[in-house]
Amino acid sequence: MKLLVISFGCQMSTADGAEMARPLRARGFESASGLGDADAVILNTCTVRQHAEDRALSQIGRLKPWKEERPGRLLIVAGCAAERIGAWIEERFPYVDLVVGAKSIEAYPAILDQALKRSFDWARDDAPAWPAAAQEQAGAGAYVTVMRGCNYACTYCIVPAVRGPELYRPFDTVLAEAGAALSAGARELTLLGQTVNSWRDGSGRDFSDLVRAVDALPGVARQRFMSPHPFFLTPKLMRAMADCATVAPHLHLPAQSGSDRMLKAMKRNYTSMSYLAKTETLRTMVPGLALSTDFIVGFPGETEEDFRATLEFASAGDFCTAYCFKYSAREGTAAASAPDPVDETVKDERLARLLELVEANMRRRLDAMVGTRVRVLLEDATDGRTQFHFRARLDEPGVPGTLVDAVVTGRTDTALKARALSLASRPVAVVSLSS
Numbered sequence: 225m226k227l228l229v230i231s232f233g234c235q236m237s238t239a240d241g242a243e244m245a246r247p248l249r250a251r252g253f254e255s256a257s258g259l260g261d262a263d264a265v266i267l268n269t270c271t272v273r274q275h276a277e278d279r280a281l282s283q284i285g286r287l288k289p290w291k292e293e294r295p296g297r298l299l300i301v302a303g304c305a306a307e308r309i310g311a312w313i314e315e316r317f318p319y320v321d322l323v324v325g326a327k328s329i330e331a332y333p334a335i336l337d338q339a340l341k342r343s344f345d346w347a348r349d350d351a352p353a354w355p356a357a358a359q360e361q362a363g364a365g366a367y368v369t370v371m372r373g374c375n376y377a378c379t380y381c382i383v384p385a386v387r388g389p390e391l392y393r394p395f396d397t398v399l400a401e402a403g404a405a406l407s408a409g410a411r412e413l414t415l416l417g418q419t420v421n422s423w424r425d426g427s428g429r430d431f432s433d434l435v436r437a438v439d440a441l442p443g444v445a446r447q448r449f450m451s452p453h454p455f456f457l458t459p460k461l462m463r464a465m466a467d468c469a470t471v472a473p474h475l476h477l478p479a480q481s482g483s484d485r486m487l488k489a490m491k492r493n494y495t496s497m498s499y500l501a502k503t504e505t506l507r508t509m510v511p512g513l514a515l516s517t518d519f520i521v522g523f524p525g526e527t528e529e530d531f532r533a534t535l536e537f538a539s540a541g542d543f544c545t546a547y548c549f550k551y552s553a554r555e556g557t558a559a560a561s562a563p564d565p566v567d568e569t570v571k572d573e574r575l576a577r578l579l580e581l582v583e584a585n586m587r588r589r590l591d592a593m594v595g596t597r598v599r600v601l602l603e604d605a606t607d608g609r610t611q612f613h614f615r616a617r618l619d620e621p622g623v624p625g626t627l628v629d630a631v632v633t634g635r636t637d638t639a640l641k642a643r644a645l646s647l648a649s650r651p652v653a654v655v656s657l658s659s
């Protein structure tokens with residue numbers, strides 16, 4: 225039997241999709257090449273933005289003929305939208321076999337067996353409930369989920385409602401999964417969580433200890449983490465980032481706004497000054513650090529003065545790139561009922577001004593890299609990511625999954641062009657691990 229996983233939204237959604245596929249793979253499902261040969265589909269939804277939710281819902285609609293063609297096929301809808309509007313999905317799309325909300329992922333294998341029994345007359349009860357490791361995550365990079373949920377209450381965000389409070393995966397489980405992904409061929413690990421750096425366990429270990437432990441795993445060439453919260457960028461974590469050769473000199477640290485008034489209204493628990501002070505400290509500890517961020521423009525009540533503060537902050541932060549979004553209200557969040565929405569045309573205009581600044585900064589950063597040496601982790605024959613997370617294309621093909629030293633020769637609008645210095649002919653577990 226064949227399985228297709230379709231994920232919408234963030235890396236957490238992709239990682240959840242891989243995790244939900246695992247019990248099916250343990251029960252003998254292989255990867256489908258597309259819908260045509262799939263006996264089961266896991267559609268992992270996202271609800272952080274209306275756009276992502278709409279795309280997922282229309283995909284469910286498009287799966288109706290696939291399901292009708294062979295009613296025994298299994299359609300599982302999972303993730304954040306399934307949590308938020310699961311009952312509505314069941315009613316609107318009655319051909320969906322199983323709706324599993326994001327909060328139910330731990331209970332999912334047991335629920336799955338009931339669905340398998342219905343769809344495929346599945347009677348086995350000897351399959352492992354939750355295979356321990358992500359052996360299927362071959363390829364250059366692998367995601368390892370270290371925590372789920374969020375204890376914060378950012379006023380624009382639906383995540384705490386759909387994912388629930390923070391749950392930390394045990395230290396040994398995370399390391400076992402990371403080790404299994406490395407054994408399966410991964411060279412770069414991305415530790416994932418909604419506020420990944422709030423991870424801790426009952427024995428006093430915190431996220432910096434996890435980073436150090438991952439650094440010591442045999443075969444890891446590079447590690448990153450997504451998405452850290454500025455509040456938990458502690459001196460101890462910064463020290464670990466500086467000490468561990470495998471930690472990439474790149475950090476994506478969501479800022480959301482440069483206006484303290486807006487940060488307070490968003491309940492972000494930091495100020496623009498404290499954010500910049502922390503990142504400046506980190507820059508002194510991690511040479512060449514590339515910093516990227518997220519911005520929301522047009523949050524309710526945002527004035528021109530607030531927006532200008534964001535522009536100034538974006539300049540002062542010297543971000544290599546930033547993901548900029550127009551605020552869109554999510555039903556069920558505190559900000560959705562705020563009385564002073566920003567006009568859509570004003571949002572559009574602010575977004576364009578911010579993007580102009582962010583893109584100019586990115587081009588400057590790319591230009592400054594011409595002539596420098598980078599290390600590219602190849603995701604396919606010619607394309608990969610440098611340690612600074614810029615995409616790079618090599619002038620000649622190499623071996624996917626290997627690290628290649630290269631000299632930057634030019635750029636496109638968003639990526640580097642590079643000349644390979646040392647094309648590895650074998651996996652890089654044997655290559656020196658400095659990032």
Ligand code: SF4
Nearest residue numbers: 374376378381383418
């Ligand atoms: S920290 Fe804020 S933005 Fe991030 S998941 Fe939690 S509530 Fe949402």
